[in-house]
Amino acid sequence: MMRDRVRLALVLPDLLGTYGDRGNVIVLAQRLKWRNIDSETVTVLSSWDAVPESCDLYLVGGGEDVAQVAAVRFLRRGRGLRSAVDRGVPVLGVCGGLQVLGTSFVTGDGARHEGLGLVDADTEPGDGRAIGEVTTQSTLMGIGMLTGFENHLGRTRVGADSRPLGRVVRGIGNGHDSAEGVVRGHVVCTYMHGPVLARNPRLADLLLEWAIGEPLEPLPDPPELRALRAQRSKPPARNRK
Amino acid sequence: MAETTRDTGPETGQRSQQRWQVVPAPVQPPPRGAHRLDLRTTIAIDLGRLAATMSRRLGLGSGAMIGGRLALALQPQALRRLALGRRVVMVTGTNGKTTTTRMVAEALRSRAPAVSNATGANMLDGHVAALMTRPGAPFAALEVDELHLAQVTEQFEPAVILLLNLSRDQLDRVGEIRTVAESLRRALARAPGAHVIANRDDPNIVFAAADHPGVTWISGGARWKGDALNCPRCGAFLGDADGDWRCECGLSRPEADWTVTADAAVAADGTRYELDLALPGQVNRVNATFALAAAERLGCDHGAAVQRIQQISQAAGRYGTVRLAGRAVRLLLAKNPASWLEMLDLVSAEQHPLVLVVNSREADGYDVSWLWDVDFELLGGRPVRLAGDRALDLAVRLHYAGVPATVSATVDDALAGTEDGVPDIIANYTAFRDLVARSRS
Ligand SMILES: [Zn+2]
Numbered sequence: 001m002m003r004d005r006v007r008l009a010l011v012l013p014d015l016l017g018t019y020g021d022r023g024n025v026i027v028l029a030q031r032l033k034w035r036n037i038d039s040e041t042v043t044v045l046s047s048w049d050a051v052p053e054s055c056d057l058y059l060v061g062g063g064e065d066v067a068q069v070a071a072v073r074f075l076r077r078g079r080g081l082r083s084a085v086d087r088g089v090p091v092l093g094v095c096g097g098l099q100v101l102g103t104s105f106v107t108g109d110g111a112r113h114e115g116l117g118l119v120d121a122d123t124e125p126g127d128g129r130a131i132g133e134v135t136t137q138s139t140l141m142g143i144g145m146l147t148g149f150e151n152h153l154g155r156t157r158v159g160a161d162s163r164p165l166g167r168v169v170r171g172i173g174n175g176h177d178s179a180e181g182v183v184r185g186h187v188v189c190t191y192m193h194g195p196v197l198a199r200n201p202r203l204a205d206l207l208l209e210w211a212i213g214e215p216l217e218p219l220p221d222p223p224e225l226r227a228l229r230a231q232r233s234k235p236p237a238r239n240r241k
Numbered sequence: 242m243a244e245t246t247r248d249t250g251p252e253t254g255q256r257s258q259q260r261w262q263v264v265p266a267p268v269q270p271p272p273r274g275a276h277r278l279d280l281r282t283t284i285a286i287d288l289g290r291l292a293a294t295m296s297r298r299l300g301l302g303s304g305a306m307i308g309g310r311l312a313l314a315l316q317p318q319a320l321r322r323l324a325l326g327r328r329v330v331m332v333t334g335t336n337g338k339t340t341t342t343r344m345v346a347e348a349l350r351s352r353a354p355a356v357s358n359a360t361g362a363n364m365l366d367g368h369v370a371a372l373m374t375r376p377g378a379p380f381a382a383l384e385v386d387e388l389h390l391a392q393v394t395e396q397f398e399p400a401v402i403l404l405l406n407l408s409r410d411q412l413d414r415v416g417e418i419r420t421v422a423e424s425l426r427r428a429l430a431r432a433p434g435a436h437v438i439a440n441r442d443d444p445n446i447v448f449a450a451a452d453h454p455g456v457t458w459i460s461g462g463a464r465w466k467g468d469a470l471n472c473p474r475c476g477a478f479l480g481d482a483d484g485d486w487r488c489e490c491g492l493s494r495p496e497a498d499w500t501v502t503a504d505a506a507v508a509a510d511g512t513r514y515e516l517d518l519a520l521p522g523q524v525n526r527v528n529a530t531f532a533l534a535a536a537e538r539l540g541c542d543h544g545a546a547v548q549r550i551q552q553i554s555q556a557a558g559r560y561g562t563v564r565l566a567g568r569a570v571r572l573l574l575a576k577n578p579a580s581w582l583e584m585l586d587l588v589s590a591e592q593h594p595l596v597l598v599v600n601s602r603e604a605d606g607y608d609v610s611w612l613w614d615v616d617f618e619l620l621g622g623r624p625v626r627l628a629g630d631r632a633l634d635l636a637v638r639l640h641y642a643g644v645p646a647t648v649s650a651t652v653d654d655a656l657a658g659t660e661d662g663v664p665d666i667i668a669n670y671t672a673f674r675d676l677v678a679r680s681r682s
Binding site: 013017019021022023026027045046064066070149151193195198199224225227231 | 634637640
């Protein structure tokens with residue numbers, strides 16, 4: 001099988017990379033490598049002119065308020081991300097990334113900022129930080145249970161034009177309608193750290209299949225991963241605040 | 242919490258009010274002990290001491306913390322009063338505080354008695370507890386939590402302030418790095434007469450100290466750069482912070498006064514001080530250079546200071562070789578990506594059996610996503626044993642890093658599975674604390 005190397009874009013880790021977001025790229029690259037598929041990680045820094053549109057998958061992580069606002073300003077330069085999304089290229093937004101890719105978000109100072117609008121989601125600060133394990137049943141076909149760690153102040157309403165990524169079984173998630181995350185087309189957003197793709201390899205592979213446009217052979221899960229997923233999705237224990 | 246200050250210097254037991262007779266040093270007039278204390282402070286200290294003694298007798302730990310807390314409640318000015326007339330060195334930064342504080346205290350003791358909050362009670366009550374152990378000691382070396390230096394400089398002006406480094410640490414609990422750097426900057430603005438010794442290879446530290454009138458800059462390199470990609474002052478991209486950088490806002494990498502090499506600390510005038518430390522790694526040569534620069538500032542003789550620093554073989558259990566489960570092991574603390582990198586670097590230089598222990602209790606932070614910020618790939622194909630509450634998270638991380646790992650139910654089980662030799666155990670905060678406590682019981 002001949003295929004160009006898969007280009008994985010890590011978007012603005014200098015602004016949005018506070019919570020191990022690089023881990024999602026490590027997972028994707030390694031899952032390709034285990035299948036003998038070459039990949040290249042394109043690290044898009046805020047010193048660049050704009051986001052290139054030629055990548056096969058984009059990852060947008062989380063950061064502080066100021067960083068999120070700066071990230072939106074950067075991502076508006078050029079049409080890189082939007083035209084990739086229009087072609088069906090997958091994008092994963094995590095935590096602050098969810099808010100940046102959404103319709104709008106309100107920062108700690110009360111100011112409302114327009115997001116990129118790649119998903120239909122509005123975020124406002126909640127009463128307190130949602131911190132702890134979160135488990136959901138995914139709305140995406142074949143993904144099943146999702147597990148992650150959430151740490152966010154924002155509460156997000158998913159609009160009519162998008163749908164939640166999962167239904168909350170444990171934890172807080174978006175804070176409205178038992179929803180967690182938001183999906184439109186191949187744009188997937190979540191509050192889950194962990195990182196999310198390390199804890200949820202089915203989701204990692206789904207994004208990769210969207211990126212290369214064909215099904216992938218399944219990989220066996222190591223026993224530690226199965227044990228981890230079982231352990232972290234257990235009912236709240238002493239590890240909760 | 243860990244126990245607090247216990248001064249083990251040869252002069253232990255001297256009472257307050259004593260003026261120390263010290264051999265005059267050539268550089269500065271000899272330091273003297275604290276000023277005579279006012280009645281309220283004296284009473285607060287006496288009651289604090291009483292509470293500490295009671296607590297100790299009742300088996301509630303060393304009692305020093307509760308003593309400091311009580312004294313501070315009775316006399317809110319206690320810290321200011323106790324610091325008056327002494328030369329105090331404050332040590333802060335994300336990593337290396339406890340070890341460096343130990344080094345500073347030892348170095349100062351080459352000239353005169355020094356008290357210290359030796360086991361990491363690093364907020365104001367811990368400082369009061371340390372200072373009141375011996376109000377007559379002319380020197381103090383105090384570790385301070387990064388966000389609490391501002392409260393300290395509100396109370397008094399330290400003689401020397403050490404700014405080691407800043408990196409992400411338990412982000413679901415404490416402020417993010419910009420907030421911490423800004424807080425340090427404000428703390429220094431309140432202490433214009435203090436001498437600052439700061440890390441010129443950490444842009445966040447450069448930002449905090451750049452406007453201060455008296456700074457000595459130390460250069461020892463930095464393994465972790467994940468928190469210094471952008472200018473801390475204006476947010477512009479800095480690029481490779483390894484080289485000389487100059488931001489468009491004017492902030493730039495300062496010239497080094499001291500440079501740390503693979504075996505020495507080199508002063509600005511080119512003088513080399515060989516550092517043959519009992520503590521391992523570049524990270525500790527950097528810590529030692531900070532301590533040496535502080536000791537020099539306070540009139541200590543270099544040779545004597547270096548000699549004392551070199552003999553330190555552990556600091557509050559860090560780097561100590563202890564017995565656990567019937568065998569000798571070396572305990573290493575790593576609590577955030579920067580310190581994990583330092584410790585992985587350190588264990589990679591040798592090939593001892595390796596056990597990694599990760600918890601995520603309140604003091605560790607509940608989120609372990611940071612495991613993915615650490616280059617465990619550095620371990621190559623070296624087999625490791627894992628334990629702790631979050632051993633499974635670490636196992637998945639190592640699976641993706643290509644490191645063969647075995648999860649054990651307990652540290653003892655993990656040790657039983659390693660081959661002969663003295664295993665290195667790298668543990669994060671609560672895991673490390675529990676291991677130190679067990680090794681001492
Ligand atoms: Zn700048």
